[in-house]
Structure formats: structure tokens, C-alpha cells
Amino acid sequence: MPALAHFQVFNTLSHSRATLERSAQVAEGMALAVWSNAHDATGYSTPGHHTIGCYLDGGLGTFRRDQPGHKGAPDKLCILPAEHQSAWVVNGELRFIHLYFDVEQFALGAVRLLDREPRETQLHERTFIDEPLQTARFRALSQLDWDEPAERLLCSSLACAILDHSLLSHSGRRQDLQVKGGLAAHQRKDLLDYIEQHLDQPLSIDALAQRVALSPYHFARMFQLSIGLAPHRYVLTRRLQRAAHLLQHSHLALGEIALSCGFASASHFSNRFRQAFGATPGLYRQALAH
The missing domain is CATH 1.10.10.60 (Homeodomain-like)
Structure with a gap:
């Protein structure tokens, strides 16, 4: 079983028709994977980590079952928070890159960047959005050699930049949570x-x-x-x-x-x-x- 199998989305794809091209842990609690897939259906159910993905090629026939009119395309981004649920249909060919990060990394970002308690903060779910800066970072990641030590460190830097941007742009206070206990x-x-x-x-x-x-x-x-x-x-x-x-x-x-x-x-x-x-x-x- 691959070392990244504790990331549930990675594990789910590993048991689907998707083909893993390469993967690597790029920092503590953060990992990357490039996948290709075609003519498949899969779903994710309340993973214990966050996932940000970018379509590299294809995807024009890919959609979520609850959003059948909304199709993917190269350079489209998806943000899949921990505990989300989604079901996907892949028509045609698709190649994409995933960044996985655990809830500890999210907690650190919430404290460091937002000065906010992590339990008060949620990462918003997004499907097929356009963010050229984030796409450029993912494209750069896809072209680096993850096994070469120096380039692997550049991967870590780019991955952290993607996470920070997502926290600043796609997170907010939970509206349905009564915060009790903890420090004032x-x-x-x-x-x-x-x-x-x-x-x-x-x-x-x-x-x-x-x-x-x-x-x-x-x-x-x-x-x-x-x-x-x-x-x-x-x-x-x-x-x-x-x-x-x-x-x-x-x-x-x-x-x-x-x-x-x-x-x-x-x-x-x-x-x-x-x-x-x-x-x-x-x-x-x-x-x-x-």
C-alpha cells in the first residue's frame, strides 16, 4: 500500500480505475499525486483531510452527480474540504494533480494567517473554479522532479503557497457551530x-x-x-x-x-x-x- 494511503481521497482513487502517475510527500502532513483517468465513476465520503486539485489535461466530460451541467476543463480547480461528500462521473480522458493536506496543517494556517481558532474556521467547497495564480503553481509542481532533493524542496514551497492562498481566499467562519470550551x-x-x-x-x-x-x-x-x-x-x-x-x-x-x-x-x-x-x-x- 502506498505511503500516502492514509489520505482517504488518495486511497479511494487507488482502488478506482484511475492510474497513479507519481506521488510524493512534500512536507509534513502534505502530499502530491498526479493521476490519469477515463470512463469512470467515483466518490469521496467525509475524508479526514483536505484536497485541492487542478485539471492538467482533458476533463471536458467530467462532472459531479449533483451538478451535471457543470463540466471540467484544463486549468480548472476544485477544493474538497475534509468531511465533504461528492460523487464524480468521468466521461472521456482526464489528467489531474492533487494536493492533500491534513487538518493539522489547516489548523496552523488558520492560527498563523487568520488569527482564528481552527474549529471556528471552515474551508469552502469549490468546483471547477478559475484561479490563474494557483493554476500556475500547480503547473509548476507538475513539471518538477519530485525525487530530486532540491526540486522536492521547491515543491514544498509551492504547496505551502497553494495552501496559504486557499486559506486566505476560500475559508470563513463556521455559521453552524456553537463554540464551547477552549481558551478565551x-x-x-x-x-x-x-x-x-x-x-x-x-x-x-x-x-x-x-x-x-x-x-x-x-x-x-x-x-x-x-x-x-x-x-x-x-x-x-x-x-x-x-x-x-x-x-x-x-x-x-x-x-x-x-x-x-x-x-x-x-x-x-x-x-x-x-x-x-x-x-x-x-x-x-x-x-x-x-
């Missing part, structure tokens, strides 16, 4: 600002809990409820994201970046970075720094 808005803002200002220092659950006058256990539960990630996971991710930014936009030595982002040693930093980005910090800088 001012507590969330204070904590996240504090974390950002102290990423170079040890950040214990006890210390963070004290800032909002909660027990460590209760704080961890409230943080997870509000942010969508456990506190230690959020802190590690923000450290890695800051490190990636410094690698691309500064000339600091790797050891300095490690310390400024709260890693105990350069080797610990390198191991964590490689796990998240699929490359060492040095290779990442070489590929993306300008």
Missing part, C-alpha cells in the same frame, strides 16, 4: 504571542499553563481544543517554520539558527528539520535561499 480569545492571543517571543528559550507546559492560571493538564486540553494541536506540537512546528524562514532569508550559521529557534544542538535541529521537510537544513538553504 485574549488568552489564546497572549499565549501565541508569548510563544513567538520566546521560541529561542525552553517552553514548558507548566510555564505556559501558569500564564493562563490553569493546571498543566487542563491547559493542555484547552490548548488542543482551541488550536487543534497539542502545545508541544505547536511549539515545535513554529520553531521549524521560523528556522525555515531564517534558512531562506538570512545568512546566519546553522548553529546560530538552531539556538535562535530553541533547539538544544545543531544535530537535534538537523534531525527534526529533516523529519519535517525531508531534507537537511543545509540542503534546504541551498535549494531555496536567494
Whole structure:
């Protein structure tokens, strides 16, 4: 079973008539796949992840069963949120690229880009829309060599840009949700600002809990409820994201970046970075720094 099979849409296509041309995990919680299909019918039922797709070739006879008059075409985009349901008919030939990203990546984007609790935020479902900038990114992704380390890092950068654009352009507040529990808005803002200002220092659950006058256990539960990630996971991710930014936009030595982002040693930093980005910090800088 392919390594991406935990993405339900990928798994569903793997068991359909569709042919997988290639696939790769391009960052933690994000993966790409190029498919071709013809004369098929398939459907997705409440996947636990988000999918953004772009038609590369064909698709003129492809439609959703609930929208039979709305047909696909090259360069058309589809946004399929987690928990959505859709049924598709493929008449003729079709070639397309999918970007899969898990709910943790969506949660991080909601907090980072929108300053909003992820549970209050939804990604809007869209079918066959025109967005030239997003299409250009998908086209660029389809032409890169996903097995070549440097180009794989460019894939990661483009995939993140697609996700950020979708969050900013196609998400909004849930209208049907009564938000209960979790951290108050001012507590969330204070904590996240504090974390950002102290990423170079040890950040214990006890210390963070004290800032909002909660027990460590209760704080961890409230943080997870509000942010969508456990506190230690959020802190590690923000450290890695800051490190990636410094690698691309500064000339600091790797050891300095490690310390400024709260890693105990350069080797610990390198191991964590490689796990998240699929490359060492040095290779990442070489590929993306300008």
C-alpha cells in the first residue's frame, strides 16, 4: 500500500480505475499525486483531510452527480474540504494533480494567517473554479522532479503557497457551530504571542499553563481544543517554520539558527528539520535561499 494511503481521497482513487502517475510527500502532513483517468465513476465520503486539485489535461466530460451541467476543463480547480461528500462521473480522458493536506496543517494556517481558532474556521467547497495564480503553481509542481532533493524542496514551497492562498481566499467562519470550551480569545492571543517571543528559550507546559492560571493538564486540553494541536506540537512546528524562514532569508550559521529557534544542538535541529521537510537544513538553504 502506498505511503500516502492514509489520505482517504488518495486511497479511494487507488482502488478506482484511475492510474497513479507519481506521488510524493512534500512536507509534513502534505502530499502530491498526479493521476490519469477515463470512463469512470467515483466518490469521496467525509475524508479526514483536505484536497485541492487542478485539471492538467482533458476533463471536458467530467462532472459531479449533483451538478451535471457543470463540466471540467484544463486549468480548472476544485477544493474538497475534509468531511465533504461528492460523487464524480468521468466521461472521456482526464489528467489531474492533487494536493492533500491534513487538518493539522489547516489548523496552523488558520492560527498563523487568520488569527482564528481552527474549529471556528471552515474551508469552502469549490468546483471547477478559475484561479490563474494557483493554476500556475500547480503547473509548476507538475513539471518538477519530485525525487530530486532540491526540486522536492521547491515543491514544498509551492504547496505551502497553494495552501496559504486557499486559506486566505476560500475559508470563513463556521455559521453552524456553537463554540464551547477552549481558551478565551485574549488568552489564546497572549499565549501565541508569548510563544513567538520566546521560541529561542525552553517552553514548558507548566510555564505556559501558569500564564493562563490553569493546571498543566487542563491547559493542555484547552490548548488542543482551541488550536487543534497539542502545545508541544505547536511549539515545535513554529520553531521549524521560523528556522525555515531564517534558512531562506538570512545568512546566519546553522548553529546560530538552531539556538535562535530553541533547539538544544545543531544535530537535534538537523534531525527534526529533516523529519519535517525531508531534507537537511543545509540542503534546504541551498535549494531555496536567494
